Each structure stands twice: as C-alpha cells, then as structure tokens.
Amino acid sequence: xxxxxxxxxxxxxxxxxxxxxxxxxxxxxxxxxxxxxxxxxxxxxxxxxxxxxxxxxxxxxxxxxxxxxxxxxxxxxxxxxxxxxxxxxxxxxxxxxxxxxxxxxxxxxxxxxxxxxxxxxxxxxxxxxxxxxxxxxxxxxxxxxxxxxxxxxxxxxxxxxxxxxxxxxxxxxxxxxxxxxxxxxxxxxxxxxxxxxxxxxxxxxxxxxxxxxxxxxxxxxxxxxxxxxxxxxxxxxxxxxxxxxxxxxxxxxxxxxxxxxxxxxxxxxxxxxxxxxxxxxxxxxxxxxxxxxxxxxxxxxxxxxxxxxxxxxxxxxxxxxxxxxxxxxxxxxxxxxxxxxxxxxxxxxxxxxxxxxxxxxxxxxxxxxxxxxxxxxxxxxxxxxxxxxxxxxxxxxxxxxxxxxxxxxxxxxxxxxxxxxxxxxxxxxxxxxxxxxxxxxxxxxxxxxxxxxxxxxxxxxxxxxxxxxxxxxxxxxxxxxxxxxxxxxxxxxxxxxxxxxxxxxxxxxxxxxxxxxxxxxxxxxxxxxxxxxxxxxxxxxxxxxxxxxxxx
Numbered sequence: 001x002x003x004x005x006x007x008x009x010x011x012x013x014x015x016x017x018x019x020x021x022x023x024x025x026x027x028x029x030x031x032x033x034x035x036x037x038x039x040x041x042x043x044x045x046x047x048x049x050x051x052x053x054x055x056x057x058x059x060x061x062x063x064x065x066x067x068x069x070x071x072x073x074x075x076x077x078x079x080x081x082x083x084x085x086x087x088x089x090x091x092x093x094x095x096x097x098x099x100x101x102x103x104x105x106x107x108x109x110x111x112x113x114x115x116x117x118x119x120x121x122x123x124x125x126x127x128x129x130x131x132x133x134x135x136x137x138x139x140x141x142x143x144x145x146x147x148x149x150x151x152x153x154x155x156x157x158x159x160x161x162x163x164x165x166x167x168x169x170x171x172x173x174x175x176x177x178x179x180x181x182x183x184x185x186x187x188x189x190x191x192x193x194x195x196x197x198x199x200x201x202x203x204x205x206x207x208x209x210x211x212x213x214x215x216x217x218x219x220x221x222x223x224x225x226x227x228x229x230x231x232x233x234x235x236x237x238x239x240x241x242x243x244x245x246x247x248x249x250x251x252x253x254x255x256x257x258x259x260x261x262x263x264x265x266x267x268x269x270x271x272x273x274x275x276x277x278x279x280x281x282x283x284x285x286x287x288x289x290x291x292x293x294x295x296x297x298x299x300x301x302x303x304x305x306x307x308x309x310x311x312x313x314x315x316x317x318x319x320x321x322x323x324x325x326x327x328x329x330x331x332x333x334x335x336x337x338x339x340x341x342x343x344x345x346x347x348x349x350x351x352x353x354x355x356x357x358x359x360x361x362x363x364x365x366x367x368x369x370x371x372x373x374x375x376x377x378x379x380x381x382x383x384x385x386x387x388x389x390x391x392x393x394x395x396x397x398x399x400x401x402x403x404x405x406x407x408x409x410x411x412x413x414x415x416x417x418x419x420x421x422x423x424x425x426x427x428x429x430x431x432x433x434x435x436x437x438x439x440x441x442x443x444x445x446x447x448x449x450x451x452x453x454x455x456x457x458x459x460x461x462x463x464x465x466x467x468x469x470x471x472x473x474x475x476x477x478x479x480x481x482x483x484x485x486x487x488x489x490x491x492x493x494x495x496x497x498x499x500x501x502x503x504x505x506x507x508x509x510x511x512x513x514x515x516x517x518x519x520x521x522x523x524x525x526x527x528x529x530x531x532x533x534x535x536x537x538x539x540x541x542x543x544x545x546x547x548x549x550x551x552x
Contacts, residue, residue: 071335074321078331084151086323086331088182090237091205096151097158098180099124108138111411114182115515118175124160126512127415131170132161152177166419181206187520188214191530195537196223199520200244203236203293208243215247215276225281225537227530228297231311235292238269238320238339245300246271248307250278253342256296258320260337265322281543282307283533286388291315299341299386305376305547308536309388311529316385318348343372349384378549389546390536392528400493401500403451404444410508413440418512427510427518428525437502441494453488 047054057079064077078086088094098117102109108130113119131138133149150158159174184207187199196218200211215226235241242255249255249271257268284298284307295314301307320337340346369383381387397405404410424430432440452460463479466472472479494501503526511519524530536543 068332072319074317074319074333075335076333078333080329083329083331086333089204090323093179093181094151095154095177096180097122097124097175097177099150101130101150106139112511113515114180115517117180118178120515122173122175124162124173124175125164125418127165127411127418129163130160131163132159134159135161150177154178165415183210185210185214187517188218189521190218190221190223191227191524191534193222194224195227195534196221196225197227197229197530199229200294201233203233203240203244205237205240207236207240208247211244212247212276219277223280225283227283227285227533227537228307229285229530230290230294230298231285231287231529232289233291233294234289235294235317238293238296241293241296242269242271243273245297246273247276248278248280248282249300249304250275253304255300255342257340258337259340260320262336265336278306281537281540283536284309284388285529285533286311286314286386287394287529288312288315288385290386291317292319295347295386296339296341299343299345299347302380302386302389303341303343303345303374305374305378308390308543308546309386310390310533310536311388311392312394313387313391314347314385316347316349318346343374343380345372345380345382347382347385376548378547390532392532395528397504398493398497398500399451399453400488400490400497401504403449404501405504407447407449409444409447409449410505413443413505414508414512416443417509424509424513427514427521430506430510430522432502432506432509437498437505440505441491444490444494451488456488 043056043059046059047056061077061079068075068077084094097119098114099110099119100112100114102111110119110124110126110128110130113124113126136149152158154177156177157174158177159172162171162173164171182202182204184200184202184204185198186201187197189197191197196215198211198214198218200207218226238256238258245255251271251274253271255269255271257266259266282301284301286294286298286309290298290311291314295317298309298314302309318338318340319335320339321333322336324332324334326332338346338348369381371379371381374380459479459482463472466475466479507519507522510522514521536546
C-alpha cells in the first residue's frame with residue numbers, strides 16, 4: 001500500500017505539469033487565432049479603403065519578411081516566384097545562360113561569364129551591354145530583374161542584342177539555355193611542387209564529390225600538403241560539411257551534433273566513411289565571411305588538431321535551418337537548432353544582431369566565453385566563430401582603390417584593354433609595364449571619382465569637435481593650413497598607391513581573358529593568407545608545435 005501511495009505521490013507533479021502545459025498551450029493557440037483574425041481584418045480594410053491600389057502579394061511578403069527578421073537573419077520565406085533561387089542555392093544548378101549581369105543606371109552589363117556554359121560557348125564577353133532580350137528593349141523596362149528573362153527551360157533559346165566595346169553596330173547572339181552548374185570548387189591546383197590548393201566556395205549537393213576529386217587529382221600530381229581555402233564561403237548543406245570533414249577525419253568520429261526545441265530532431269553526426277587521408281598536413285584559410293558549414297569544417301579540423309587554421313575569426317553562424325513546405329508552392333527556411341562541434345563549442349555569435357561594419361564580430365568579453373579543449377588539449381573558446389591558430393590582418397584597400405572599384409574604373413579599363421590586346425601572357429606571368437600603368441592614369445584623367453582619405457576624415461572630425469567646444473576661432477588658421485597641405489591630389493595618390501592599384505588592375509584584366517580561375521591564380525603572389533600558409537607548411541617543426549599547443 002505504501003509503495004502504491006508513493007508511486008501516486010511521485011506521479012502527481014508530472015500529471016499536474018501536463019495539465020499546466022496543456023492550459024498554456026490552449027492560451028497560446030487562442031492568441032495565435034486571435035492575432036491571425038486581427039491581421040486578416042486589417043488586410044481586408046487596407047485593401048478596401050487605402051487611397052492607392054495595393055499589391056496583395058508584395059504587401060503580404062513584406063509583412064512576412066518583417067516578422068521573420070525580428071527572429072534571426074536566417075529564417076527566410078520563399079514566395080513562389082523565388083523558388084528557383086532557392087533551388088539554385090541548395091543544388092547549385094539553374095536553367096539559364098551562365099553569366100552574371102549587373103543592372104545599374106539603366107544598363108545591364110555582363111560582369112562575369114562562367115566556364116563551359118551557353119554564355120561562354122556563344123562568345124559572350126565581360127563588358128557586353130545587353131540592350132534587348134528576345135526583342136524586348138530593356139530601356140523601356142523599369143525596376144525589373146533581367147535574370148528572370150535570361151532563365152528558362154533547358155534547350156529553349158534566347159536572343160540577346162548587345163553593345164560591345166569597339167564595335168559600332170549592335171550584335172545579336174542566340175543562346176540555348178541549359179542547366180548551369182555553379183561549381184563549389186571554382187579553382188584547384190598546385191601552389192608549389194608539393195603544396196596543393198583547393199578553393200571551396202559553397203556547400204551545395206556536389207561539394208563533397210568536387211573536393212574529393214580535386215584532392216585525389218592533386219595527390220596524383222605529387223601533393224604532400226594542402227591549403228583548403230574557406231574564405232568568403234557562406235556555408236550550405238550540413239551533410240556536405242560532414243562529408244568534407246570526413247575526408248580528413250577517421251570513420252566513427254563525431255563531427256557535429258544539433259540541439260533544438262524539438263528534441264526528437266536532436267542528432268549526433270559521425271564520420272561514416274573511411275577518411276581519404278588522416279596524415280597530410282592541412283592549412284585551412286578563413287575570414288569573417290566564412291560561415292555555417294565552412295565553420296563546421298574549420299572547427300572540426302581544429303578540434304581534432306588535424307590541421308592549422310590561418311586567417312581571421314569566422315562569421316559565427318552556428319544555427320541549423322530546416323526547410324518546411326508551405327501552401328501554394330512556397331517554402332520557409334526556419335532555424336530549428338544550434339550545432340556543436342566535437343570540443344563541445346557552439347560557434348554561434350552571442351549577439352548576431354550587432355556586428356562591425358564589415359560583418360565581423362565585435363570583441364567578445366572574456367567573461368562571456370567558455371573554454372573548451374581540442375583533442376591534444378589546446379584551449380579554444382566559444383562565443384562567436386572560430387579563432388584561427390595563426391591570425392593575419394584582414395586585407396584592406398586605400399580609399400583611392402575603393403573609389404576606383406566602386407566606380408567600375410578597373411572593370412571599364414579592362415574592357416578597353418581586352419579589345420586592344422587579343423591575347424596576354426598566362427595569368428601567373430602577366431604584369432603591366434610602367435608605360436601601360438601610365439596609360440591607365442592618363443585614361444582616368446576625365447573620369448569622375450572621388451574619395452576621402454583617413455587623414456581628411458580625422459581633420460573633419462577635429463573641426464567638428466572644435467566647433468562643438470567653441471574653440472574653432474583659436475585654431476581656424478592652423479586648420480586651413482592643414483587642409484591645404486593634406487588635401488589629396490589624385491595624380492600624386494595614383495603614384496603613391498601605384499603597387500596596389502597596379503595589382504588590382506592586373507587582376508581585373510586577367511579576369512577578362514582567363515575568367516575566375518585566372519584571377520585566382522594571379523592573386524597568389526600577393527595573398528597574405530596563402531603566403532602565411534605556404535610558409536607554415538614549409539616548416540614542419542612549427543606546424544607540429546602549433547598542433548601540440550606551443551606558441552606559434
């Protein structure tokens with residue numbers, strides 16, 4: 001009897017708890033129903049009485065986007081018109097021509113042509129301005145997406161009317177649309193006779209296969225160590241992150257675990273294949289735009305002491321999204337869990353709503369970070385992204401270089417240079433002569449661009465402070481003198497910044513001949529992270545000491 005009473009007493013709180021949850025759930029459902037009714041009534045009144053005609057699809061989407069934005073940046077609604085973009089994002093495939101088009105100032109310019117696509121096969125060039133698509137004059141169409149006119153079913157044709165630099169009459173090019181595969185690995189090759197390089201830019205459905213194929217091919221070319229570049233990689237599919245980690249991590253080891261509100265969805269993922277190579281030295285390149293799946297791979301490599309990370313702290317996105325189908329062929333990508341890498345770290349930034357201007361995470365107080373340990377006992381921390389083992393300064397450009405890029409004055413000159421020079425040397429060997437650089441400076445003479453140097457900004461801030469403190473009269477003469485001395489001269493700055501401007505111009509010109517692969521090769525000599533990784537991999541003692549937790 002006592003045993004029976006004891007079991008009843010123990011069960012009572014559980015039952016009471018269930019009743020309480022049920023009551024709260026009923027309240028919650030009532031609140032949802034009440035607010036949906038208010039929303040429907042509001043929308044009905046707007047539609048009936050608002051002074052101008054409203055677009056119901058656009059208005060609803062705006063309201064949904066606003067609601068989801070209040071939750072986190074990664075829970076996203078896809079209207080029926082956006083489903084093709086969603087499929088491109090997850091599969092890396094779309095039906096189109098294979099070119100990137102920039103629409104600005106009522107001009108639609110080809111900014112990139114991808115290899116082995118209808119655009120490349122038809123001879124479309126960077127700098128071509130598309131004026132008509134299937135006879136539709138784009139000048140008469142305001143605020144529309146030219147990409148939607150270029151996409152279509154496989155093997156359907158599209159005729160483009162284009163203006164090409166140096167050719168007075170418009171050209172007509174007819175292309176057959178096809179499945180365009182946006183590759184996850186746009187470039188791989190050998191940095192030196194023994195160091196291989198793989199540039200991984202995405203995690204769509206074929207990412208693992210592409211990395212494996214590149215890895216095996218480079219091994220066949222004599223690769224003894226690898227640089228895996230995850231910079232500017234926004235992430236993608238979780239299973240691709242697991243499979244790519246598994247290239248270096250043995251079968252059966254934990255790669256990542258997910259934990260969320262729906263506990264039955266919580267799961268631990270392990271490496272389920274034999275690793276391709278558990279010994280080859282690996283340097284992983286990261287920056288503040290390496291996110292999500294890219295952070296899983298870099299974090300796993302660090303947690304297992306399987307390689308050394310080089311670069312800047314990663315973005316800090318440790319959230320898992322699940323796609324849910326909605327009515328009328330719409331979808332929602334919803335955050336359902338956080339992921340944790342083998343050391344126990346969650347790399348999600350503590351506060352994803354407040355970041356530096358460049359997207360990087362602001363400094364995190366030590367009190368908010370928790371220490372974890374890698375397989376070798378090295379101390380690592382959570383709180384926001386993955387901190388590399390070797391930290392390099394983020395590449396920055398002068399205000400002059402930024403102004404030239406922003407005004408497309410590298411791109412436009414490269415179009416001209418390409419027309420005037422049918423061929424150039426291979427990407428790694430191409431360099432502009434001093435005379436050619438001077439031609440570029442002369443060409444800039446009548447172009448509109450301006451910029452403010454840091455010194456000029458500081459001087460302006462000083463002047464504002466002096467006015468605020470009412471001391472401007474005391475230093476007015478000195479300020480005028482400083483302004484006169486420090487006011488920038490474009491001609492002088494183009495000579496002072498010549499190495500930087502020349503390098504950027506060379507990379508842009510190379511892109512017009514050798515596309516994305518050529519531009520990547522051309523950047524290696526000046527790439528801070530690549531040079532740091534090469535130096536590390538040529539020093540096996542230092543590499544081993546870092547993985548043992550000694551100072552680097």
